[in-house]
Amino acid sequence: MNLFSKIGNFAIFLGRSIFIPWHIRTTKERIYEQVHNVGIGSLPIIIIIAAFVGLVTTVQTSYQLIGSVPRYLLGSTVGRMVVIELGPVLTALMVSGRCASSMAAEIGTMRVTEQIDALEVMAIDPYRFLSLPRIIGTVISMPLLCIIAEFDALLFGGLYAHYFLNVPFSVFNYGLTHYFFIRDLFGGLVKTFFFGLVISTAGCYFGFQVTGGAREVGRSATYAVVVSSILILILDFLIALVVFG
Amino acid sequence: MIEVVNLSKHFNGSVILDTINFKVDDEKLVVILGPSGTGKTVLLKSIVGLLAVDGGEVFFDGVSLQKVTKKEIYRIRKNIGYVFQGTALFDSINVFENISLPIIEHTSISKINLNKEIKRILKIIGMEGKERLFPKELSGGMRRLVAIGRALALNPKYLFYDEPTTGLDPIACDRIKALINTLKKDYKKSGIVVTHDLEIAREVGDEVYMLKNAKIKKLKKIDKEFYEK
Numbered sequence: 001m002n003l004f005s006k007i008g009n010f011a012i013f014l015g016r017s018i019f020i021p022w023h024i025r026t027t028k029e030r031i032y033e034q035v036h037n038v039g040i041g042s043l044p045i046i047i048i049i050a051a052f053v054g055l056v057t058t059v060q061t062s063y064q065l066i067g068s069v070p071r072y073l074l075g076s077t078v079g080r081m082v083v084i085e086l087g088p089v090l091t092a093l094m095v096s097g098r099c100a101s102s103m104a105a106e107i108g109t110m111r112v113t114e115q116i117d118a119l120e121v122m123a124i125d126p127y128r129f130l131s132l133p134r135i136i137g138t139v140i141s142m143p144l145l146c147i148i149a150e151f152d153a154l155l156f157g158g159l160y161a162h163y164f165l166n167v168p169f170s171v172f173n174y175g176l177t178h179y180f181f182i183r184d185l186f187g188g189l190v191k192t193f194f195f196g197l198v199i200s201t202a203g204c205y206f207g208f209q210v211t212g213g214a215r216e217v218g219r220s221a222t223y224a225v226v227v228s229s230i231l232i233l234i235l236d237f238l239i240a241l242v243v244f245g
Numbered sequence: 246m247i248e249v250v251n252l253s254k255h256f257n258g259s260v261i262l263d264t265i266n267f268k269v270d271d272e273k274l275v276v277i278l279g280p281s282g283t284g285k286t287v288l289l290k291s292i293v294g295l296l297a298v299d300g301g302e303v304f305f306d307g308v309s310l311q312k313v314t315k316k317e318i319y320r321i322r323k324n325i326g327y328v329f330q331g332t333a334l335f336d337s338i339n340v341f342e343n344i345s346l347p348i349i350e351h352t353s354i355s356k357i358n359l360n361k362e363i364k365r366i367l368k369i370i371g372m373e374g375k376e377r378l379f380p381k382e383l384s385g386g387m388r389r390l391v392a393i394g395r396a397l398a399l400n401p402k403y404l405f406y407d408e409p410t411t412g413l414d415p416i417a418c419d420r421i422k423a424l425i426n427t428l429k430k431d432y433k434k435s436g437i438v439v440t441h442d443l444e445i446a447r448e449v450g451d452e453v454y455m456l457k458n459a460k461i462k463k464l465k466k467i468d469k470e471f472y473e474k
């Protein structure tokens with residue numbers, strides 16, 4: 001089927017971008033640059049989004065739980081939802097929207113203005129020069145962003161519970177830590193690794209695919225976001241089956 | 246020496262290059278003339294391997310580009326400077342960084358020597374003091390000069406120019422032509438210039454070919470009527 005050959009191409013592209021000589025001396029700097037773009041650059045939006053995720057999750061959970069179960073369960077339920085599911089997935093979707101699109105647009109523009117041909121003819125492997133640092137930079141950034149997002153969400157959830165739901169911080173925290181399994185955190189972080197791979201590979205892959213002009217560049221940015229978002233949710237399900245199923 | 250042997254290329258059934266044969270001797274410039282859309286760019290890109298050929302071979306100093314590994318192709322390309330028709334400068338970095346990129350990638354040159362080397366190249370192309378400008382801040386002629394500077398970065402043996410003077414004013418044209426001549430005479434660069442400009446063919450070409458209807462033909466003298474025919 002067409003879909004499988006697409007995923008095959010995707011995997012081939014990933015392999016071609018990673019299983020090459022890395023030339024650490026020059027690549028290192030470009031990896032820092034991408035950690036800066038993807039990681040530091042996404043921080044503000046991730047912090048804002050995660051705060052609201054924490055608030056909403058707490059409100060909704062308390063609406064469903066309070067009155068029927070002990071209050072500290074609010075902390076454990078919100079905690080697990082955020083750490084296992086919401087933190088990794090929402091971080092990934094945000095980074096996908098922000099970075100997969102910009103990678104595809106940037107590389108696509110370089111393709112149509114022959115800058116990638118220029119690299120080729122200077123004997124610089126464009127995969128090493130463009131996709132390798134983006135992939136590694138994103139894979140490094142994602143777990144860090146995710147941990148920050150989770151901490152942020154739980155902080156705001158806890159604050160809301162403390163001030164508005166009559167669940168003191170200590171009680172919320174008790175539920176959070178008492179029912180905390182390292183598997184939850186680990187499962188969440190494993191996901192972010194794969195999400196990082198998917199986001200950056202989609203961004204670079206669709207950028208390299210561009211032939212034509214401005215319209216194709218725009219389209220490739222859209223594809224990068226759509227495809228990486230879908231793959232994020234599919235992977236999320238598969239990893240959930242393996243780790244928690 | 247570059248030898249092009251029976252090079253053929255087509256796109257979706259329409260033949261662009263049909264068994265092209267010619268060679269470029271060391272320290273010589275070959276000019277290939279042809280009206281727009283005849284396949285000059287396709288020819289140049291096929292020769293350096295940016296486009297896969299459908300038939301034939303290109304030899305650089307006896308080594309066939311079609312018969313060697315990617316690694317070997319990259320080794321050969323370090324000896325090639327390519328000036329793109331649209332310059333293809335990296336638009337997110339400045340002139341200095343554009344010219345130094347290939348040097349940094351391929352050598353472990355010190356910062357001081359890099360600065361010296363870039364200064365030397367800027368002097369050759371006559372762009373001293375412009376190293377902090379970005380490509381979008383340059384005029385068309387200056388962009389071409391920087392593109393030539395970048396092509397010179399690895400001190401290649403061969404230079405390929407794709408329509409180096411097209412779309413420039415006469416003064417910029419003269420400057421580029423003079424530079425191409427200097428690079429040939431004083432720096433011993435050989436290579437290929439493809440163009441539709443008869444003037445440049447007359448001024449820099451050691452040998453002149455005409456590309457028309459997918460075939461290439463050597464010209465004895467460059468003559469306007471012949472070109473238009």
Ligand SMILES: Nc1ncnc2c1ncn2[C@@H]1O[C@H](COP(=O)(O)OP(=O)(O)O)[C@@H](O)[C@H]1O
Binds near residue numbers: 256257261283287
């Ligand atoms: N990637 C491509 N796909 C299909 N056709 C192409 C491609 N590149 C060039 N061509 C065709 O090859 C012909 C020669 O193009 P080109 O080499 O750019 O001409 P020019 O002599 O002006 O440089 C044109 O007719 C163009 O339509």
Ligand SMILES: [Mg+2]
Binds near residue numbers: 285286287330407408
């Ligand atoms: Mg052309």
